Amino acid sequence: MRARRPRWVAPVVVGLTLSLAGSLAACGSQLDPDTVRAANGGGAGVAGDGRLGGDAGAAGTTGTTGDSGAAVGDAGGGAAGAAGPAGGGTTGSGTGGTSRGGSAAAGEDPPPVAAPKGVSCDGFKNGPGITDKTITLANVSDLSGPVPGLFQPAYDGAKAFISYFNATSDICGRKLQLQSYDSRTDAGGDQQGYAKACDSAFAAVGSMSAFDSGGAQTAQSCGLPDIRAAAVTAARAACSTCYGASSVNAATFENAVPDYVLKNYKAAGQKAAMIYLNAGAAAENGKGQVNAMTRRGMKFVYVQGVDVSEFNYAPFVQKLKEKGARYVQALGSYQHGVKLAQAMQQAGYKPDLFMMDVVAYDPGFVQSGGSAVEGTTAFINFVPFEQAGSNNEMGLYLKYLQQVSPGAKPNFFGVFGWSAARLFVTEAVSLGGRLSRQTLLDKVRGVDKWTANGMHAPQYVGSKQTADCWRFLQLSKGRWVPRTNGYLCNGVSSSK
Template identity: 45%
Template sequence: MTCARSSRPRPRNPDRNRTRNRLGTAITVAALSLSLGACGARLSADQKAAAVAYGQGAHDGGAQSANGSQTSNSSSGTTGGTTGGNAANGTTGGTTGGSTGGSVTGGTTGGTTGGSSGGKTSGGTTGGKTSGGTTGGTTGGSTGGTTGGSSGGTTGGSGNPGSDTCTGTASGATAPGVTATSISLGNASDLSGPIGGLFSSAAQAVQAYVAYFNATHANGICGRKLTVHSYDSQTSDSGDNQQTLTACQADFALIGSVSAFDSGGAASATQCGIPDLRAVSTTRARQTCPVCFGTDSQQLPLVPQIQPDFWNKQFPGTGTKAAFLYVDTGTTAQQAKSWEAAYAKDGFSWVLNQPIGISESNYTPYVIKMQQAGVQYVQFLGAFQEAATLAQAMQQQGFVPKVFVLDPTGYDPNYVQQAGSAADKTFVFSNAAMFEEAGSNPETQLYLSWLKRVAPGAAPTYFGMFAWSSAELFTRLANQIGPNLTRQAMIDALKKVTNYTGNGMFAPQDVGGKTTSPCALFMQLNGTAWKRVAPGSGWSCGKLIDSGVR
């Protein structure tokens, strides 16, 4: 069951639309950089952080019933037919995997050997959700009963804590939002504001996971089905606080939320003790909140060393003639300084640090500055709209640096469409799987399939992936806790999660320790298609650099 709750929308002044759009675009730049570990200074409660969700595409039809059950135009969805997404409908996961080896594949290998205790992991990195996973096929197949089964089911094996099944039966209410038959979850994300639907993909992803879980887990969590309320945090501190307070009373936990001004509800979440497992925390206040966690874990001001190392190795010498351009908001400027300081510790020399006004539309003067300075490496921090403007200005001036790099805000078909041929050869780094590689990533397939059913036409995004996985991690820990589900028990369980991969959907995350992931992959746009550059698969990981910027 899904419910939408928000405050009455405030009237807008049409004369301010242009300014609001520019401000809204600028607001998008900060949190995604935080989520990748390229972090800025400590953020006070009134400092702004946000992000752009990326990914777009039309999808086939489907519908969601009021009770969260699904219908689809395909017989069992993208993953249901081939990998057993609907438990009983899959070719491999259906009979065996659905009942014993996890909710997707794993029927033949992870299922029969990993068994019920292996659950979704069945001994591998992706475990029961693949046909045994990378190690589940070889180890989980032959030894999954012991390593994938008992270890995966109890401790999570390789990055997958908790359990896919619950022992015992619920008998009554144990906490706010919990009854004998249901667990109510909340998602408070920015659905309205300067950019409409800024983080709607996070809400959609949680709705999709709840629908998937209820459809494929007949017993729910010890007999309790999941419901979810979608709250609109309205891209404001007050909106985030208001919806946090609402969830404190109505829901057991907040799951998969993303809000640009999430500092607003940090104190309220702490005071009421609600477990807040976010897709990502965008402000220092939410990151340090004792009941708040993120599947995209992070800690300011740590920056993965693998990023500058990659550019130094692939393009020797370019870092000695580097330029950093960014949309000039308070948080963005801090993040740019943090990035620059961290990269400088790894051999970079910044010959140009260029803030760009949020209302600026002519980027040519900045391109000329770079040409005159002999810049070879260009890094930009801003929304995809500004990135496209910069790329076009560079093309018009005939300026072709050896490296032009964006964070995942640029991993967006709208960037490619808006920039046209000027976008060619753009680099992007990310710590999450590429949608182009979904064919080899069962968890990504599962997310895409159920997103189609719940929200036909919705865009799969970076934030959607982490929101989906927040719900996945919650169910595993709730199953592990058992019938006596309490908020404190969930918070205690979250603190112990140190190596979570979302079943292979992203690089390992220290959810409990709230430490930045030191990993990344690198991709490049070739024509109109994104291609992986490095590593050949997965992510490259290294040390973390403390930029010293606070």
């Protein structure tokens, strides 16, 4: 029987608590279908079997050093990674160049990934999803359902990377093909998509579903490497062949958030409030984040869930005023944040700090919120799109996204869809003729502090632990302005 799906779907993630567990959890909120449809430009066309036609395809991977803030690139045509934050203490690693060797000509994009020295294609064998000319990958994401196009950006991100890869490289003479399956925003659709992927693809990359528990056992049973944008359910996290480019453990939350508040708004941190959507992951994570931030030294005077169908936020704002809350955090969709901000403005109430996670870092939040959301602070775990010029990888993502999906808006899910595809290529190229589903999984299990060439904060892919780095932006005159010099990486606290 197909799992029932709610009328409102949580975009998960980022609520997952970006902490992804911070972000994802935070993001585990419900979205208004009409609003999301407009933001994403409508839904995608889907074949009767849930399969979308399409084929697609990174720049040299490099390390970033947080201690000195200097970026170090490897030889072979790879692009230098973004500089790490001064004193951040985080380290990324990787290789630069191309799977065919050589370097990019002037004016050309640098080739994606170089095979490590000594790696040979001798002994390469075809198998599931692999022919003499192609390696087929699958992406199973929510493209239709209550929120049409919900995770289209994750598919577009993976497709953009594969387009880039195919333009510059190959894996032992084989180009990549990306086959898309629509998980339809329900567990049954996710399971059906992965059943098809098991038979037709070598691996899955960049997938994203609000109900990703459906295909977890299917992927594990057939031994399919599933390198996702992120995992949002306990069942997917437990899958032994499933890994997220955005790593998360919902039982923890990043210390960077409360530490930022206590350092810059100490008094407000002692009179804090959390307003979360009372549904799905947001309900659990709202309370969990309060627990974690309290352990870190904040004090909450008001914690309240708001039903998805609630349109009158005035009573909640009145409570904020009565309790004397000076710090207010909204956990849910950006539409939920806009409603709260508008109610606060109408009541003439302005906290010292209004905080949201990465869901606020969206053109829709700024456009629909107007003056009410001015001054909002948001925490994100990737290079801001406004700073793409400082990171070659982010620049490549934005460039190829427009090539494969003209007019598409970049977002969190797209960043990690691209990152997941790059991670696959990096590990596949390093195996050469030894590439198989099992050897790929063995490699991915050892991936630590993955940054996709400095595109995002280090992620603990192999261990599936919550990544602890955030950077903070504040909305000023309709533009997002950095409030921290790079990332704050301060470990995590239990949210239980």
